[in-house]
Amino acid sequence: MSVFIQFVFLGLTLGAVYSVFATSLVGVYAATGIVNFAQGSVALWAAYTVAALRTDGTLVLPFGGSLRFGDVTSPMPMVLAVVVGVLSAGLLALLAHLLVFRPLRSAPPLANVAASVGLMLFLQALVVLRFDTDALFAQPVLPFKTFTLGNVVVNASDLIMGGTAVLVALLLWAYFRLTTTGVATRAASEDELAARLVGFSPDRLAAVVWVVTAMASGLIVVLGAYTIGLDPTSYTYYVVPALAVALVGRLTSFGVACAAGLLMGAFQAVLLWANTLEWWPSWAQAGLGDAIPFVVVVIALFVLGGKIPARGALTQVAMPEVRIPRLRPLPVAGVVGLAALAIALTSDSWRFGIVTSLILSLIALSLVLLTGYLGQISLASMAFAGTAGFTLSKATTEWHVPFPISIVLSAGLATLLGVGVGIPALRIRGAQLAVVTLAAAFAIQSFVFNNPSFTPYSGNLIGTPNLFGLDLSVRRGTDLITLRFSMLVLVVVTTTTLVVMRWMAGSTGRSFLAVRSNERAAASVGINVAATKLLGFALSAFLSGVAGCLIGYSRGQLSAASFSVVAGLSLLAIAYCGGITSVGGALVAGFIGPLGVFYVFLNQTLDLGQYYQVISAGGLLLMAVTNPVGAAGANAEMLRRLRRRRSEHSSTSARTPTVAPAKGLTSKVETHV
The missing domain is CATH 1.10.3470 (ABC transporter involved in vitamin B12 uptake, BtuC)
Structure with a gap:
């Protein structure tokens, strides 16, 4: 005692x-x-x-x-x-x-x-x-x-x-x-x-x-x-x-x-x-x-x-405006073609940065779905990704689950965890929910990822993906990252993003937006608010889980550092500043995210890799102060102003009386023409 x-x-x-x-x-x-x-x-x-x-x-x-x-x-x-x-x-x-x-x-x-x-x-x-x-x-x-x-x-x-x-x-x-x-x-x-x-x-x-x-x-x-x-x-x-x-x-x-x-x-x-x-x-x-x-x-x-009291405010504050995504074949084909060309023309660190940005954009997209559309602030995206990644290690090395079933199984486990973390969202919201998800992320990182009983310190190997006899391994010989694996990531990220965009534009997206706008009003028109929230956490965790599996395959061996809470926090802040309500914001977040293209540019071209976190976090602060509703909200506001000015100009032109020219002048002009 x-x-x-x-x-x-x-x-x-x-x-x-x-x-x-x-x-x-x-x-x-x-x-x-x-x-x-x-x-x-x-x-x-x-x-x-x-x-x-x-x-x-x-x-x-x-x-x-x-x-x-x-x-x-x-x-x-x-x-x-x-x-x-x-x-x-x-x-x-x-x-x-x-x-x-x-x-x-x-x-x-x-x-x-x-x-x-x-x-x-x-x-x-x-x-x-x-x-x-x-x-x-x-x-x-x-x-x-x-x-x-x-x-x-x-x-x-x-x-x-x-x-x-x-x-x-x-x-x-x-x-x-x-x-x-x-x-x-x-x-x-x-x-x-x-x-x-x-x-x-x-x-x-x-x-x-x-x-x-x-x-x-x-x-x-x-x-x-x-x-x-x-x-x-x-x-x-x-x-x-x-x-x-x-x-x-x-x-x-x-x-x-x-x-x-x-x-x-x-x-x-x-x-x-x-x-x-x-x-x-x-x-x-x-x-x-x-x-x-x-x-x-x-x-x-x-x-x-x-x-828990909420602080009084002078005005009612709204979330950033949402623009419903439209599946336009030509722009989609252009973006995918540009990404494929960039992968094909690069190698080693630059190609690895492009692939990492693609994967991070998928995690950021999970935040767009959950936070931008449903209004639920989550800081645990990397915890869901890590859960799927470490499950993938077990599935490919011990359980011998073939690709791509291994991804579905691992992401499914992350989905269950996401639903569990999302249960508190049935009662709380806003910054308080951010506290819950942050605490959950630290708990998972400390008790699971850093626990040698679950994840050995020696690392967790990932089996090589194969599809119909085609070797899709990330490395071959001296290649840091192969073209086949890079194209595999592009296909998975593109397919998943298009499906999510379809959800956003359909009834699921409308339900999410209704709950985000007013939960009581959504319930009054027959939307099950609790089920909608849990569905949002499930879909978000599944997307993060798929991304976590891709991270696992791209590394070949995982450790707790692969899914640090710091990376998840950075990604949320970047996604918000880039546009938490738009798919474009997710792409921006992937581009700027840790070990992505922006990091490679700082490290390889400018030799400023050690300053990455200061530069990215400082940029986040600047963006948050100058554009509190994010880049997507700022762009929407700019478009509204342009439309307003155009309509005002049109109405002014319509009210301006026309003066008939002199007869002689008219005849001269007509004769000249």
Whole structure:
């Protein structure tokens, strides 16, 4: 029992990070209505800033150069370094509010999700580029002291971390409940217009919350980095369990979010202890702790989803406009012919990039179907693709299922998983559904893809596809990717895309659009809303599953890195900015997506492959701010304006009286003609 209690105390440090992230998320949501997926990335910057200052006194700037304080032998004092690091987090949050989220205050919820995800990826990539992450380590900030409680040895640093988390929650609660500006912030969250009428600016109130919560998150990471460790990925994705415990508090209660965060950290620490027990099953020794947040999210949203408040807005925000796809033979033949010509004329890396773009466009198309047409925000597309890919490995190497039945079987399993993940959509929607699907993606990646009991670390081999004796293998001799396999991908992607376009233009697409527009109105005309939502998740997961199988065949051997959550997040953001309601947007997303044509161009032609994530995420942020409804919505608006001007010009011309020319002039003109 003493060991159990000791691990509970050891989990306080990680639980404190969850707790402060969660209470910060509650504060930002109360002030802006935004679920800030970038909360951990901002704190990560603060942690690396302090590590660099404590190593050699260098203040790394986000862009440009850096500032040196002292020399290598005289790093910045600890207290001053912590202050500078925490202030840097506040400054980044302020810039994010002013440059990204304030312009999007009247944008669709999906625009804020895309911008938040883009900011998360941008800051994480910026940390990797600007800091020497392999050489920097966190140094201790809290004292090295222990004391004994009964038979349990407790670290003073763990208690300080837990106490700091409680203090942050109390201060945020006091600010929102007891101060004039805090009460005004809560009021503005319910009625912006009323807040403006009494002299408060919702934007300024929100800016205060952005800065305070970012500084609190940066501080708790700086304090706990020595115990937890410092790397450029972990803290970025700690936002997932933080969102889980924030939703337990209905995104309104600082106290519940704080307590749930501490309990989450303690529970995960206890699971680590349980892994050392002889009776603990081997399949539960990896990733189980990361899967717990998904369970917490689903339970919290299913129980409390209807009670989570929505922020008041001045206007009713609509989703991007949908243009029903038309199957026009000549344009379709032109696009397919151009793709075939590009495949035939290229080789090695360029051909691989083209094929990868085709496959990614299929995953993006699954998002167009689910998010653009049905209005359900999903961040788990890569998890569905990975499920099919790893199933394909079993099907081709152990079960000896022939091609193409192996693809259908593997994509079918991904479809079942998609339906399971989509069940929460029967009760929740919007950014909350994005949280569920993101938690599901991390749970699947950690508990399945990174679990050696299911997917060995040595890799998962994929059998060679053969059709009627025709060898369709991806490699032959020195060819990185064969022409036969490339054409196979083109045929599969083209056929699948045409079928989806037919669905979109038919009764299925109309049902999806009706549910997206107004669920109650759709139900009143006889549409089964629940069945339609589950059908959308099933079709989307099936498309992702087919793409996952093609990824498996193109790699020949799979690992968890082939289906990272980061790639899925990038693809959704790119698909939204390219046009989440159009097939063209899916093609754009495939072109820009990871390891696609754009990446090959940066890497092979410009030698800028290491900057891909910064460039792509920065472009996403720019597109999200300048075109909140995506490129498809912007194009539709431009076409409406052109039609309006044309109609106005026509009506003006019709009202302009005609003046008869003089008789002599008329006769001269007629004679000349």
